[in-house]
Amino acid sequence: MAEFGIAAPSVKVTGGKLPTATGKALSVVALRKTYGDVVAVDEASMEIAAGEFVTFLGASGSGKTTTLMMLAGFCEPDSGTITVGDRDVTKLAPQKRNLGFVFQQYLLFPHMTVSENVAFPLTLRGVPKDEIRRRVGETLEIAGLSGFGGRRPRELSGGQQQRVALCRALVYRPPVILMDEPLGALDKKLRDQLQVEIKAIQQELGLTVIYVTHDQEEALVMSDRIAVMRNGLIEQFDTPRELFERPRTPFVADFLGAANFLPGRVEQHTDEHTLVRLDQNGSLLTARRHDLATGAAVKAAVQPGRLRACAPGDGFCAGTVEIATYVGTIVRAGVRIDGGEAPLLRLEIPAGRGPVAAERVGVTVDPGDVNLFPTEQGG
Numbered sequence: 001m002a003e004f005g006i007a008a009p010s011v012k013v014t015g016g017k018l019p020t021a022t023g024k025a026l027s028v029v030a031l032r033k034t035y036g037d038v039v040a041v042d043e044a045s046m047e048i049a050a051g052e053f054v055t056f057l058g059a060s061g062s063g064k065t066t067t068l069m070m071l072a073g074f075c076e077p078d079s080g081t082i083t084v085g086d087r088d089v090t091k092l093a094p095q096k097r098n099l100g101f102v103f104q105q106y107l108l109f110p111h112m113t114v115s116e117n118v119a120f121p122l123t124l125r126g127v128p129k130d131e132i133r134r135r136v137g138e139t140l141e142i143a144g145l146s147g148f149g150g151r152r153p154r155e156l157s158g159g160q161q162q163r164v165a166l167c168r169a170l171v172y173r174p175p176v177i178l179m180d181e182p183l184g185a186l187d188k189k190l191r192d193q194l195q196v197e198i199k200a201i202q203q204e205l206g207l208t209v210i211y212v213t214h215d216q217e218e219a220l221v222m223s224d225r226i227a228v229m230r231n232g233l234i235e236q237f238d239t240p241r242e243l244f245e246r247p248r249t250p251f252v253a254d255f256l257g258a259a260n261f262l263p264g265r266v267e268q269h270t271d272e273h274t275l276v277r278l279d280q281n282g283s284l285l286t287a288r289r290h291d292l293a294t295g296a297a298v299k300a301a302v303q304p305g306r307l308r309a310c311a312p313g314d315g316f317c318a319g320t321v322e323i324a325t326y327v328g329t330i331v332r333a334g335v336r337i338d339g340g341e342a343p344l345l346r347l348e349i350p351a352g353r354g355p356v357a358a359e360r361v362g363v364t365v366d367p368g369d370v371n372l373f374p375t376e377q378g379g
């Protein structure tokens, strides 16, 4: 952090927890928005608890921003309701919803100092001057910006400006803070650093945050729960672990973990497992037990990090390593499986244990890491 000339945020709060740090913070029922023929958001429903960090994750055009803008009040839904705490805010103007916002563009007032920018929401609300000074000082300290209060935004780096924008949203302790790709304009190193800082501040203050990003890693690092969006629909709303380990659709498996998909048919069930005969080479893959009919056509999804290389003959299949690329802590390997023309099987193996190009390997996986989807389930 020294390179940005500021101290690490101390994340100490003297102002106490937020007023609604327990119970339900926000709920949405059947929220829908269309633009002509385009269904931007399709019957989105969710309940968010106070103190939760929830992320809307999806590709460009999936409806993340439209959903957030409806929550904020900048975009009117066609139908559905939005409740903040116990208050129906669906028809209220943005300023009446009492929500905090942080956008990708920092939207700071250039002619005001950092302190004046942060003070602005309190000034608007007629908070007494002494109280403003105290709360601005405290908030700047939380964000590691003490000593920067007298500067103008143009005298700050991008990361510092985004911290000021965060302070301005934090300072009046709104029950929910909405963030739309707040780190999108920053370089990767700074983004990684601010992800951790924002998460630390959110946890320390018990903030409820709704965050939009298209970056899977960012969503996994920061969120208590993630709503994976696709074509205006919430495909799955779950914890990062559930999304990763128990994706409900092939799309979620692919979007979060870049899964390998192996087509086959359900051969038989045991008490704990489902055995799949792979189309590729007739080998048997053991998955955790799934409720699927014997003979059903399926796709087995396995994340590259859950596959392991073993001696040829020991795994569920064998093949030849075609590519092995060292990327820091892991080796990414592409294995050409024997028999048939299937795409390369992608493995991610801790560096040091990784196979080398042209090596013959077996491939193995724990049954618990194999998810099966009926073939007709798109993705």
Ligand SMILES: Nc1ncnc2c1ncn2[C@@H]1O[C@H](COP(=O)(O)OP(=O)(O)OP(=O)(O)O)[C@@H](O)[C@H]1O
Pocket: 035, 038, 039, 040, 041, 058, 059, 060, 061, 062, 063, 064, 065, 066, 067, 214
């Ligand atoms: N003002 C608008 N007029 C017409 N169509 C719109 C408008 N705003 C959004 N859309 C359409 O609604 C859909 C959802 O857009 P939205 O901006 O919510 O997606 P997003 O997931 O936030 O994408 P991005 O990551 O690119 O911001 C898209 O098909 C988009 O083209």
